[in-house]
Amino acid sequence: MATLYQHHLLPLQRLPNSPRRPPPRLRLPTKPSRHHNRQLRPRAAASTTATVSAMEDFRRWLASHGAGDGGKAIPAAVPEGLGLVAARDLPRGEVVAEVPKKLWMDADAVAASDIGRACGGGGGLRPWVAVALLLLSEVARGADSPWAPYLAILPRQTDSTIFWSEEELLEIQGQCAMQKFLPVVVCWDLSVTFMLLLSLAGTQLLSTTVGVKEYVQSEFDSVQAEIISTNKDLFPGSITFDDFLWAFGMLRSRVFPELRGDKLAxxxxxxxxxxxxxxxxxxxxxxxxxxxxxxxxxxxxLRTPVNVKSGQQIYIQYDLDKSNAELALDYGFVESNPSRDSFTVTLEISESDPFYGDKLDIAEANGLGETAYFDAMRDACKSALADYHTTIEEDEELSGRENLQPRLAIAIGVRAGEKKVLQHIDGIFKQREEELDGLEYYQERRLKDLGLVSDNGEIIFWE
Structure with a gap:
């Protein structure tokens, strides 16, 4: 993502041969969210802020369970929503928070709960689904939950795109209603043609958001039928898809990246x-x-990665490798750093191609695998740019306005970044074509392997 011409080898993907089914109607909460500082970002940009009494209860709850580390960090309201504030000067590497395992919401907590007993320990569920159900069941218990003070400070939603309204999602929707695929010739041999697949149905963030919501919906449908509806005592009242999506959003935005999968907590x-x-x-x-x-x-x-003065907020880096689209999806913010901009381009060879093996061999000889993903920086394709409903210049003018709503700022940042990336894709392939004379041809390499051609390309004769 951080280089102009970077690829990652992934398994072959077949070319699509059937139209994509339309996404489900998006039914998202539409509560307005607060404006946040555009450089210092919350783990989940909260649309609501915990009350003073809720924060006091939370601090007492932490202290009663031995969480913290000598009061070095204080949970408090900050411009971003909630955060950790230094109670004294803290040097780099200082431990600022310690949380015992008994307070974690993880697979072990699921297994020890009524949810675990109802689901056979929760081992048959995806880890995130099991913890999401625990989260929902504990919310349903209200003040009787051992995590009640913690649950009381969680936001109703974040600025993640999974919580956006249909109107807000239009800001990352392109003008094209269908998915298009553009063929691009990339020659390492005169007989080789690869297919460049570009989704032109809006920003890639939009398609990812819809895909994530479809996935969460399918998981909800499954647990609704098998667990929720058969265990009404654990889920009093009605658990809706929006409730389940909220739990997913909390996990997605609050779990440390390395604690996902089986370690999710x-x-x-x-x-x-x-x-x-x-x-x-x-x-x-x-x-x-x-x-x-x-x-x-x-x-x-938890340690502070930098020196922090008393009264200042403690920050960390969430993930250096995430693109702005990923940050928007997971946490509900973007950065102005252009290295976060990305657009994924897929080069593929159809398995039905009669010369599939030869073309794959040529691709691998030039540093590509069966499928190559180029996280191109500032790369573009003019034909794709036409499907955005704004230009880069218009986005830059909009982003400079005062009192810009956070979700609109995210949409502008992502789509402008994608367009800047798209502007250079044509240049990358043009440069590649100009380098063809310097590339080794397939036949020439085969002859070298057989010892019939020298390294400088001359034919070897025998007496």
């Missing part, structure tokens, strides 16, 4: 830490370690 208190683009290191922000007698009690330990 919500870490109360530590998950309040916000993101800053000014922090460019990830490695020293946190660890899980043993504590207590013989180190048997697991503890999540």
């Amino acid at each position: 919500l870490i109360p208190f530590a998950d309040l830490v916000n993101h800053s683009p000014n922090i460019t290191s990830e490695g020293s922000s946190w660890e899980i370690k043993g504590k207590g007698l013989f180190g048997r009690e697991l503890m999540f330990s």
Whole structure:
């Protein structure tokens, strides 16, 4: 993503041969969200802020369970929503929060809960689904839940695109209602033609958002039929898709990236830490370690990656490798850093091609695999740009306006970034064509392998 011409080898994907089914009607909450600082970003840009009494209850709850580390960091209301504020000057690498495992919402917590007992320990569910059901069941318990003070401070939604209204999603919708595929000739041999697939149905963020919502809907339909409807005592009232989507959004935005999959866990208190683009290191922000007698009690330990003055907010770097589209989807913010802009282009060879093997061999010889994904920076294709309903210049003018709504700012940032990337795709392939004379032809390499041609291309004769 950070280089102009980077590719990643992935398994072959077949060319599409059937139209994509239309996305479901999007039914999202439409509560307005607060304006946030555009550089320092919250883990999940909250549309609501916890009350003072809720924050006091939360602090008391943490203290009663031994969470924290000598009061070095205080959960507090900050411009971004909620965050961690330094109670004193903190040097780089200082532990600012420790959270015992008994407070985590993870697979072990699921197994020990009524949800786990109803689902056979939860082992048959996807980890995120199991924790999402635990989250919803504990919310349903209200004040009786052992996590009640934590649940009370969670936002109703974030600025993640999965919570956007249909009107807001139009800001990342292109003018084209169909998906188009543009053939582009990329020759490493005179007989080789690859297919460049470009989705022109709006920004890639839009298609990803719709795809994620479809996936969450399918998981909800499954657990609704198999678990929720058969365990009414665990889910009093009605659990809707919007409820399930909220739980998914909380996990997506608050779980530390390395704690996903089978290790997925919500870490109360530590998950309040916000993101800053000014922090460019990830490695020293946190660890899980043993504590207590013989180190048997697991503890999540959060460190500050930079020096922090008393009263200042503590920040970390969420993920250096995420694009702006991924940041918008997961957390509900984007950065102005152009290195976060990306557009994924797929080069494919159809398996039905009679020369599939030869073409694949040629591609691999030139540094490509069966499928190559180019996370091209500032790359473009003019034919794709026509499907955006604004120009880069118009987006730049809009982004400079005061009091811009956060979700509109996200939409402008993502689509402008994609367009800047698209502007250079044509240039990349033009440059590649200009380099053809310097590339080794397939036949020539075969002859070299047989010892019939020298390294400088001359035919070898025998006496």
